[in-house]
Amino acid sequence: MNTVAQPRRRGGGALRALVILVVVLVVIVVLAWLAAQLFPGGGGDASATAPAPTDEQIKQGEYLAHVADCAACHTAPGGKPFAGGLPIGSPIGTIYSSNITPDPVTGIGKYTYGQFERAVRRGINAAGHTLYPAMPYPSYAKVSDQDIQALYAYFMHGVAPVTQPNRADDIGWPLSMRWPLTYWRWLFAPKVTPIETTSTGDVALARGQYLVEGLGHCGACHTPRAATLQETALGTGDGTAYLSGGEGDNWIAPSLRGEPATGLGSMDEEELATLLKSGRSARSAIFGGMSDVVLHSTRYMSDQDLAAIAHFLKSLPPARQEAPLVYDMATRKALYEGKADSAGALLYINNCAACHRTDGHGYNAVFPALAGNPAVNGDNADSVIRLVLHGGTMPAGRDAPTQFTMPAFRGRLSDQQVAEVITFVRSSWGNRGGAVNAQQVARLRSLPPGGQPLMSGFDPRAGEPPR
Amino acid sequence: MIRMKPVDVVIVGFGWTGAIMGAELTEAGLNVLALERGNYRDTSPDFIYPRNADELAFGIRGDLFQPLARETITVRHGLNDTAVPYRQYGSFLFGNNVGGAGVHWNGQHYRPSPEDLELESHIAQRYGRKFMPEDMQIQDYGVTYDELEPFLEHFEYVCGTSGKAGNLNGSLQEGGNPFEGPRKREYPNPPVRSNYGAGLFADAARALGYKPFPQPSANASQVYTNPYGVRLGPCNLCGYCERFSCYMYSKASPQTTILPVLLRRPNFSLRTQSHVTRVNLDSTRKRATGVTYIDAQGQEVEQPADLVIVAAFQMHNVRLMLLSGIGAPYDPVTGKGVIGKNYAYQMMSSISVFYDRDVAINPFIGAGSGGNVIIDEFNSDHFDHGPHGFVGGGYILGGQTGGRPIQQLLLPPGTPAWGEKWKRAAKESYLHTTGVQTHGSVMAYRDRYLDLDPTYKDAFGLPLLRMTFDWHDNEYKMTKFLTDRAQEIANQMKPRQTSATVRQPGSHYDVRQYQTTHTTGGVIQGASPETSALNRYQQSWDVPNVFVTGASAFPQNIGYNPTGLIGGLTYWSAKAIRETYLKHPGPLVQA
Structure with missing residues (x-):
């Protein structure tokens, strides 16, 4: 500390101290680098091989690739399946997903089973470098050997090879150095161990936990992260922080625990499974970052696995105490009688009520209910603000091809108006989300709307630039 | 010329019938390509x-319609007149872009009466051949109501149509249309709730002994999932249907009922901005080899196909057949030839019904079809035509389809067209006015037809289609009879005042006046290659691997809106292709 505090008084000594400091730092960094090279750790056996796969194994691997949502990152919009190239924003710069097709030069065609296993479960690529934790290896660490083998079989034999070189990440030096990640991995990535399920004998609960904590990597978004970016809990064993809600990319990933107002407390298992399968339920709809998860992952899951996931999630007790939301007839009655005594109420009638109705109940599996909807009751209204400003389109579900769309209101409503109408929604029909101000809206208005988000998935114009 | 990879089926035009054929034929495992001259359009x-509710953009400027500057038709009243181009939308509205007119229709979803499909035989049998004027040229469809019933029903279930059955398996149902043909099942959705004006009409009609019923409507009255698994939203009676698209996913259109499934099928593809200019034939001229189209860059492209479905708008179908040289062009002098034959339209009359301020009509609560009330006593052959001396008829409608400020503002007669008095009248009338309309058939006549114009050409230098059409006495009689009945009901509604618009004998067809937009005929279906272009399965008699769908197949026009019949005929034709034609490609009916 003194070396830093004293230079002002002793000019000549300051230079010397600085040189020493630099030398010390360099030595530490070199030693750290050496340590990371000499003791990369992580376990596994990179030279391990796998026997020739069976057709059944390849098919199972395909299913598991859906469960693990590999395509969400490794298939770019409009790109070839699993050829990578999707830009992923991170606090330090843009990372591009890699080509995981079996192309021997640009993909993972030369990976041994052991190298594949180390990449997926331990976050170490064939060159021995640690992967950015955008790859959810802390979750995949819980995936069984059998499933990793099936995934390997699928990626080696079920995926078409694509020659597409990986794109270099847009991260400036010194953060572009990979070796410090090894320390992140040492500190935060768990050991590869079979999942610890509570031995209740409830097979569905165990299966649900395995899927949610492992391949499903739900915690990547729904568990809060620390300042050092690791998830603060990786499973039920780590306490109630697990799946208690996260924030990322300006979306709010709500709690998947049992909070009655802001979590899944008001939803039953059946509705939860429907939401994952169809992208919508009677009263709710998927939007924001979760849309891609439904599109690439959950709609492919078997009914049994979806039921297991719902069963497990519904077993998680609330992380915080909340009173349930109770529907309040006052707003419904006032709007029905034509009484709109606030700017927000009037805006709601003019812009929202046609679809969401004056009673806030929406229309069954078409336009979601706002009354009692956890998405409008959270402390942070960012997701709702984004939805109002930039609109959203429901993902196509397994049995629900219609992609109902909420239009973007950014061209129609001012920041103040958006704040007023959302405040109205968050405090009507018994909702308790509370007020939103124009500054919060202004911040999110400047976000790029993200290409052309309001088209259905089959619209042939989807790849064209936004109009 | 660019030559594309051959496909099993090419569909010309991607509106209602193109989408239905696409769905049916991809389901049969065929590799299907649809070519659409316009652009892709979807709800979002x-x-x-x-x-969507910009009346100036869509109602007046017609943003959903085909630009007439690139291609229109020419119109004349008689054989010795010179036809001139239709330069501004009025009498009929060409759809454009994916979904076609299926995007901007009103959703009035009827079935024909059984006798409509066998009209010539029926009239001849009941009234004698002499009952028909000499130049009347009506024909049978070659398919009966009973044969068509399952397909009419299927289309209703695809659309999520709202209504009340009047005849279930022969048993009459209270509250439905007692004159309709028997249906096997109830409508998929209950009727849209009546608007207030329609309620006043229903009470008056009932008092006069009629049997009013809710207008069948392809505006879903509630959320609904159709047989393709596509879900529709509920109509909220916003009043923006005809000329407009639907933002509630409620009005049935290809986009809201079929495309979410069809466009995801790997054996289906769609090419937009592809304007088909002809169906190509081989040297025998008995077999089509595909189509030629002009792409967005103006290049000619040849698209080979084993089967060609001509599924564009009625008039475009006729023109494409003429430009391709399929079938003999119709000659109005000899009555021989089939392509262009039996063009028909419809004839409406309307009565504005004005109330004082104590009756709140609130016309902005309306829908293109849902919420209105109908009587069908005077349609088809539901009544004895003997004393009246005309063929055909129509339904009478009460209520309003919306309260749009520009095109749907009804003002009492004598109101000046602008200024302070106009403003006062608009203010006093708007909330307190409803309407009664008659919607009548038009028969086919020897001198009413379509051919290629000798003078005018489109943007590609190809001749425009020419319409030769004017009213005949039969229709003046029909509309007078129908309007008199409508006026009796309007009077019974106890308004302050009424004002009727009705076509008078001697007046000419005027393309500037909106009536029903329902144009029919020109590639008609029937029993014999001598009198029709298509057989009962909508297959060309001359080139059996060409099928022509849509209202161009109607031998004469019905008193109902045509879309229900169009959809039913398309599913009927698709079934014949799937179950018979594909096994033995060739004529489905021996000439």
């Missing part, structure tokens, strides 16, 4: 609220 981002 194109039809979103509140832009």
Whole structure:
């Protein structure tokens, strides 16, 4: 500390101290680098091989690739399946997903089973470098050997090879150095161990936990992260922080625990499974970052696995105490009688009520209910603000091809108006989300709307630039 | 010329019938390509609220319609007149872009009466051949109501149509249309709730002994999932249907009922901005080899196909057949030839019904079809035509389809067209006015037909289609009879005042006046290659691997809106292709 505090008084000594400091730092960094090279750790056996796969194994691997949502990152919009190239924003710069097709030069065609296993479960690529934790290896660490083998079989034999070189990440030096990640991995990535399920004998609960904590990597978004970016809990064993809600990319990933107002407390298992399968339920709809998860992952899951996931999630007790939301007839009655005594109420009638109705109940599996909807009751209204400003389109579900769309209101409503109408929604029909101000809206208005988000998935114009 | 990879089926035009054929034929495992001259359009981002309800853009300027500057038709009244181009939309509205007119229709979803499909035989049998004027040229469809019933029903279930059955398996149902043909099942959705004006009409009609019923409507009255698994939203009676798209996913259109499934099928593809200019034939001229189209860059492209479905708008179908040289062009002098034959339209009359301020009509609560009330006593052959001396008829409608400020503002007669008095009248009338309309058939006549214009050409230098059409006495009689009945009901509604618009004998067809937009005929179906272009399965008699769908197949026009019949005939034709034609490609009916 003194070396830093004293230079002002002793000019000549300051230079010397600085040189020493630099030398010390360099030595530490070199030693750290050496340590990371000499003791990369992580376990596994990179030279391990796998026997020739069976057709059944390849098919199972395909299913598991859906469960693990590999395509969400490794298939770019409009790109070839699993050829990578999707830009992923991170606090330090843009990372591009890699080509995981079996192309021997640009993909993972030369990976041994052991190298594949180390990449997926331990976050170490064939060159021995640690992967950015955008790859959810802390979750995949819980995936069984059998499933990793099936995934390997699928990626080696079920995926078409694509020659597409990986794109270099847009991260400036010194953060572009990979070796410090090894320390992140040492500190935060768990050991590869079979999942610890509570031995209740409830097979569905165990299966649900395995899927949610492992391949499903739900915690990547729904568990809060620390300042050092690791998830603060990786499973039920780590306490109630697990799946208690996260924030990322300006979306709010709500709690998947049992909070009655802001979590899944008001939803039953059946509705939860429907939401994952169809992208919508009677009263709710998927939007924001979760849309891609439904599109690439959950709609492919078997009914049994979806039921297991719902069963497990519904077993998680609330992380915080909340009173349930109770529907309040006052707003419904006032709007029905034509009484709109606030700017927000009037805006709601003019812009929202046609679809969401004056009673806030929406229309069954078409336009979601706002009354009692956890998405409008959270402390942070960012997701709702984004939805109002930039609109959203429901993902196509397994049995629900219609992609109902909420239009973007950014061209129609001012920041103040958006704040007023959302405040109205968050405090009507018994909702308790509370007020939103124009500054919060202004911040999110400047976000790029993200290409052309309001088209259905089959619209042939989807790849064209936004109009 | 660019030559594309051959496909099993090419569909010309991607509106209602193109989408139905696409769905049916991909389901049969065929590799199907649809060519659409316009652009891709979908509920989002194109039809979103509140832009969809811009009356100036869509109602007046016709943003959903085909630009007439590139291609229109020419119109004349008689054989010795010179036809001139239709330069501004009025009498009929050409759909454009994916979904075609199926995007901007009103959703009035009827079935024909059984006798409509066998009209010539029926009239001849009941009234004698002499009952028909000499130049009347009506024909049978070659398919009966009973044969068509399952397909009419299927289309209703695809659309999520709202209504009340009047005849279930022969048993009459209270509250439905007692004159309709028997249906096997109830409508998929209950009727849309009546608007207030329609309720006043229903009470008056009932008092006069009629049997009013809710207008069958392809505006879903509640959320609904159709047989393709596509879900529709509920109609909220916003009043923006005809000329407009639907932002509620409620009005049935290809986009809201079929495309979410069809466009995801790997054996289906769609090419937009592809304007088909002819169906190509081989040297025998008995077999089509595909089509030629002009792409967005103006290049000619040849698209080979084993089967060609001509599924464009009625008039475009006729023109494409003429430009391709399939079938003999119709000659109005000899009555021989089939392509262009039996063009027909419809004839409406309307009565504005004005109330004082104590009756709140609130016309902005309306829908293109849902919420209105109908009587069908005077349609088809539901009554004895003997004393009246005309063929055909129509339904009478009460209520309003919306309260749009520009095109749907009804003002008492004598109101000046602008200024302070106009403003006062608009203010006093708007909330307190409803309407009664008659919607009548038009028969086919020897001198009413379509051919290629000798003078005018489109943007590609190809001749425009020419319409030769004017009213005949039969229709003046029909509309007078129908309007008199409508006026009796309007009087019974106890308004302050009424004002009727009705075509008078001697007046000419006027393309500037909106009536029903329902144009029919020109590639008609029937029993014999001598008198029709298509057999009962909508297959060309001359080139059996060409099928022509849509209202161009109607031998004469019905008193109902045509879309229900169009959809039913398309599913009927698709079934014949799937179950018979594909096994033995060739004529489905021996000439």
